[in-house]
Amino acid sequence: MRGFSSLAEVLQHQAVQRPDVAAVTVYSDRPGERPSLTFAGLHAQAACLADQLAAQTVPGDRALLIFPSCLEFVVAYFACLMAGVVAVPMMPPRRNANHDASAAIMADCTPRLALSPTKDSDPRGTLRERLTERGIRHVPVALAPEPVVARGWLRDATELAFLQYTSGSTSTPKGVMVSHKNLLDNLEMMRARLGNHTDSAHVSWIPLYHDLGLIMNLLQPIYLGAPCVLMTPSGFMHRPLNWLRAIHEHGAEVAAAPNFAYDLCVDRFRSEQMEGVDLSSWKIALNGAEPVRAATLERFTATFEPYGFDARAMRPAYGLAEATLLVSAADRGAETRIRDVSASGLKDARVAAPEHLDDISRIASCGSAMAGLSLAVVDPETRRRLPPGRIGEIWLQASSVACGYWERPAESEATFRARIEADSERPPGQENSWLRTGDLGHIDTDGELYVVGRLKDVMIVRGVNHYPQDIEATVAASHPSLRRDHGAAFAILDDEGAELIVVVQEVERTQRHSLSAPEVAAAVQAAVVNNHDIALHKIVLIRPGTLPKTTSGKIQRSLTKRRWLDGELEPWNSANQPADQPADSH
Template identity: 35%
Template sequence: MLSYGKADVRNASHLALSNPLSKCAESTSSDLATSKLHTIIDALAFRARSIPDQTAFVHLVDGEVIEQAITYRELWSRSQSIAAYLKAFEPNGKRAVLLLDTGIEYVSWLFGLFHAGMTIIPAFPPIGSRGLSRLALICADAQPDIIVADARFSNARERLNDLLPSAMPQPYWVETTIPTGGPDCTGVGPARDDIALLQYTSGSTSTPKGVILTHANLVSNCENASLWMGDIRGRVGCTWLPPYHDMGLMGGILQPVYDGFSTLLINPGHFIQKPFRWLSAVSRYKVTVTIAPNFALDLCTDGISDAERSTLDLRHVRAIYCGAEPVRSRTIERFTDRFAAAGLDPATIGPCYGLAEATVLVAGKPVDKPFVSFHVDREMLSRGTIQVVDENAPGACPLVSSGRPAAGVEILIVDPLELQIVPEGRIGEIWVKGDNVGTGYWRNAVASSETFGGTLPEVDGQFLRTGDLGALLEGELIVTGRLKDLIIVSGRNLYPQDIELTVEETDSRIRPNGCVAVALDDGERERIAIVAEIKRSEKLDDVAQELLRRSLTAAIVAAYGVKPEHIHLATPGTIPRTTSGKVRRRAVRDALLAGNFAQYGGRTRAPVPADRSAS
C-alpha cells in the first residue's frame, strides 16, 4: 500500500536540533532555464533529479509537534505510482475533484493527478450542509469523472449524489489508499496547453465559476512569482492557507516545487483554533517566507499572549505575503508593533494582489523593500481620485499599496463605463494582461467573454476585467474595493471596507474583521446598512446596544457625511463568508431584507423594509 511513514512525536527542544527543513535551498530557480519546463510536473521531475533527498514538505499533523515529511525523490515516486494506478481510468483530459485535507497525502495526489494528465478541481471539504451544497454546485458545473477522497469524506457520497442533477453521470469515488508500483506510466502526462485546473471562485458575489487554468498558466505564474520573491538561497516556507484556495495552492504548494525549497504545512483549522501555532512553527523551523491574509495578522495580534510571544524568534523571517483580501495599514502597524520584540522586521510584510482568474499573482511589494502606504483625502476618494495629503490633515485616511505589477503582467486602470484608460491617481477598474491569465470560465461563454475579453482602441490584446477598483500612483497599485460592492450615496463613492474599519476602530467591543457594510437599493436611492459582530467576551443589555448603535452612527456621520439607516448587532460567526473567508455581501444584503439575520442576544430582526429605513 502507498504509505507515508511513521510520524515522529518530538518536543520543541528536539525540533530545534533535528529540523527536517534545515537543509534549505541553496540553488536559484534559474537552474530551470536549461531544462525543458512545460508543466509543473516537469519542475517536480527536475527537483527529484537535482535535489532528490531534500525535504519537499513537512506536515504538522496536530499543528504543533507531530510530523510527516516527504522528500522530492519520494514525492516524484508517489506521483508516478498514483498516475500508474489512474491509467485504468484512461485519465488524459478527464476531470477529478480533489477532496482531501491539507497534508502529504494531498500533495501526493495533486501531483499524481497532474502526472496522469487529469484536470484537477480543488474543492472545499464538504463539512456540514452548506459545504455539501457548495460541492454539489461545483460538481454539477464541472461534471467530474472521479472524486478523490479519503474515508472521512467518502461517507458523503450518497448525500452528494442526491443533490446532483438526475441526468448527470455520477462520478466514481477513488479511495486514497492504493497499491504501490503498478503499470508503467510512461507516455501519460500533460502538455503545456492542457487544462491543469478548474479553480472555482469563492462565490463572494455570485454562484461559483470554474476558472480554466492551463499548465502554461501555472508555469507562467511560478516564473513571475520566482522573480518577484528574489534569491532562493536559504528559503524555507510555511503555509496554513487551504490548498483548495488559489493563494494556498499556488503559493503554498506549487511555488515551492518550482523553486525547489522546503515548506511546512499546517491545517487551516489548527491555525484558526490557536493562531500561536503558526508563528510558533515559523519560529521553531526558522521559516523565511510565509503567507497570511489581513485577518490572520489581526488574529495573531489579539490572540497571542505575552507569554507565548516571549518564546518566538522571528528574526529570520524575510517575507510575510499578505493578500486575498484588503490589506489595512492599521493591521500591519499593530502586528509589527506587537511582534517587534520577537525580532520581526516591518519590511517583511509584503502586501500583494491577485485573483484566481490570473492564476493568482498580479502585483506585490518588491522583496527587501518596505511596504508603501499613502494618506489620502477621504472626500476626494469618494469622488474617485487618490489625492495624497499629510497624515494629520483633516479627513486623511490611510491606504496600503498592493505593490508593483509582477514580472510579465501588464495593468491598466480603466473607466468601466467609458472604457477609457484613466490618468494616474484616478480610480477605475483594474484590467490585467499576462500569460498567467486563464482562458475563461468552464462552460460559460457569456461570462468568459465579459470577464476575459476586455479590449480598448489602440491597445493590443485582450485583458482580464477583474471587477476590482483601484488606481496606479507612482508605480504602485492601490486597490480600493470591488466594483459590485461600491456604495453610491448622493453621487459619492463609498467603499465598504473603509466604513467597516471605522466601525471596528470606534468601539473595541466590535469583533476584529467582524463588520460588513452593504447597500440596500430601493430603486431610487442606496441606503447603508451595517452588520457588526460583538465579541463573545462582551455582554450588552438593550440599553448598551442602543448606545453602541448611536456611537457607531455618530462616527460614520463624522467620517463620511452619511447616516447608516440600519445597524444590526450580531454574535460572532453570523456574517456569511466564502470558503476563503471573504464576506458574501450579497448574502448579507439578502438576509437583512428577508429578516433572516439572528440578532445579538438570540432574537431575529424583522426584515428591513425595501422602501424605508429600519432601526
C-alpha cells in the same frame, strides 16, 4: 530557472536533483504528528496514483479533490497533473447544503472522479451519498507503502492543469481554467519578484483548495525545490501564534496570508506564547487575498518587531484566480509604501492630497506589476483609460492570465477578452485584449498599484462613492463589543431608488451576554457619521461565527444581503435587548 513543460516535469526534476529534501511536512491537529514526504517520495507516490487514475479516465476528465490539508492532497493533485486529469480542489461539503458551494461546483464541472482520504472523514456518509447521486466514482487515497515509478509522466504546457473555483464573494463560484503554462509563468514571476530560492522554506495554514494556499504556499516551494510546511486552518484559527512558532522552528523565509490573519495574530498576542520565538528568518510576509489595511501592517510590525520581525518583510500584494495568482508586489526587502490621501477624494473616485487633518485616509501600495504583466486603470462604463489620479477598474494582460471560465463562453469573452477603447497607450503590435478584474484601484506615477475595493461592492449615496471595507472598519472600531473583520456593509434601495446602507456586524463572544444594543448602535452610528458623513439605515447585530464568508475569509456581502433580506441571519439576542436596531435614514 530552466524551462519546464508542465508541473509534472517540475516535480520529476526536483525528485532527481533534491531527492532527500523534505518537500512537504504537515502539522496535524494531533500534537506531535508531523508526517512528511521527500521530493523523491512525493514523485513516486504521485506517479503510482497516476497509473490508477489513467486506467479509469481519459485526458481532460475532471476529478474533485476533497481533502483537508494533508499529504494525500498533494499526492492526488500531482497524480492528476501527471495523468492529464483536470484537478478540481474543493472544500469538503458542509452539513448545511443550502449554503454550500460544493453542489454548484459538482454540477458545473461534471467530474468523473472524486478523490478523498482513505481515513473516514465522512462518518455520516453524506459525501458518498452526494457523489453516488451524481454518478461520480469515489476514489479513496492512501499513501502506498512501497510506490514504484513505472513510467515518466510529462504533459504539454497548453494542457489544462486544474480548475480554480472563484471564492463566490460577489457571485456564484466559477471554474477558472488554469493551464500548465499559466502556472509555470506565474510561479516564475513570483520567484523573480520575491527573490525566492531553494532555501526559501514556506509555512502555510491556508486551505489548499484556495489559490493563495495552493499556488503561493505549496506549488511555489515545489517549483523552487524548497521545503513546504502545512498547518491546518482550524489550528491557526484557534492558536494563530502557532503559525509564527512554526516559522521560527523551520527558519521559514516565506509565509503568506490574508490581511485578517495578521490582525488576528495581534489580537491574540500573548507574550508567554512567543517566548523563544525568533522571526528574523521571515523575509516575505505576503499580505493578500483581501484589501490590505495600512493600520494592520503597522500594528503587526509594532507587536512582533521585538521578536525579530523586520518591517521590510511585510509584502502587500494583489492577485486573483483569473490571473492564476499574483499580479503585483514589491521586491524583497523594499519598504512598504503607505500614502496619506484625501478621504473625500476617494469618495469622488480620485486620489489627491488631504485637504486637512480630518480628511486623511491611509492606503497601502500593493507594489508594481510583475515582470511581463501590464496593468491599466479603466473607466468601467466608457472602457477608456483613466488619467493619473483617477480611480477605476483594474485591467491586466499577462501570459499567466487563465484561459477563461469553464463552460461559460459569454462570461469568458466579457471578462478575459475585454478591449480598451481608443487605446493610444497600447504599444504597436500589442494585442488589445485584457482581463477585467472587477477590482477598483489607482496606479501612481511610479507604477505602484493601490487597490481600494470591489466594483460590485461600491455604494453610492447622494452621488458619493463609499467603499464597504472602510465603513466596516469604522464600525468594528467604534465599540469593544464588536468583532474586527466580521462585519458587512451593503446598500439597499428605498421606494424612490436611493441607496440606503445597512451594516451587519458580529458581536464578540466574550461580550455577547453583557452588551447593550442601543449603546452599541449609538456608538456605531456616531462613528460612521463622523468618519463618512452618512447615516446608516440599519445596524444588525448577529451571533459570532455566523457572518457569511468564503473559504479564504473574504466577506460575502451579496450573500449577507440576501440572507438579511430573507430573514436567515442568526441575530444576537438577550432577554431584553433587540438585535435589529433601526437608524435614521435621512
